[in-house]
Amino acid sequence: MNRLETIVSMVDKCNVVADIGTDHGYVAEMLLKNGICNKVIATDLNKGPLQRAIDHLSKENLKDKCDFRLGSGLKVLKEGEADAIIIAGMGGDLISQILDDSKDVALKASQLILQPMTATESLRKYLFENGYEIIDEKVVKENHFYFIIKTKKGKTKKEDEFYYEISRILVEKQDETMYEYIEKVLNRNEKIIRSLEKTGKEEYNEKIERIREKNKRIRELIKWI
Helix, strand or coil, rough: CCCCHHHHCCCCCEEEEECCCCCCCCHHHHHHCCCCCCEEEEEEEEEEHHHHHHHHHHHHCHHHEEEECCCCHEEEEECCCCEEEEEEEEEEEHHHHHHCCCCCHHCCHHHHHEEECCHHHHHHHHHCCCCCEEHHHHHEEECCCEEEEEEEECCCCCCHHHHCCCHHHHHHHHHHHHHHHHHHHHHHHHHHHHHHHHHCHHHHHHHHHHHHHHHHHHHHHHHHH
């Protein structure tokens, strides 16, 4: 499955889904055609993308099942209005900020599907520290590794910071694509170590040691997977 198909596959059947930053409306189309929900609230910050979604979903005869809203993040939603919230295709820090700006709305949803383009580790950290439970994760490779996180309000024990970058769930699943990602992280870290060592500067010694320790744990994971 591609990135958008994977996002849709992670949504549990429900009544209303809010697609935040809908862009062309492709996710809304798949949700409705697959019978995953009865209605989609399709939102975007800008008029252009929202109009593209309106045009596309009108051509697909799905406009009557959509509520189109122009606005920022979750501020266009009322508390409890959406059973599921999808925020995809944005940076992890921006997704964290969107959730933080509308905590009541976010925590009221029974499921949130989040797909960060960058800073996945900082998004995981935010979720663990702000009352969310990560239920599931999937990873898709399309020239880049895309992580899709399914989460909801819940209590979680304090997470080892190592697993902010390396998904514990995907490691436990022994996911093959996650194995590729871990190999990539290991190789990247080795390049960083070599680059820092070439400088010969003592102030980098502590950083080099931290990266080496991380790589040691990564190698242990690779053996286990």
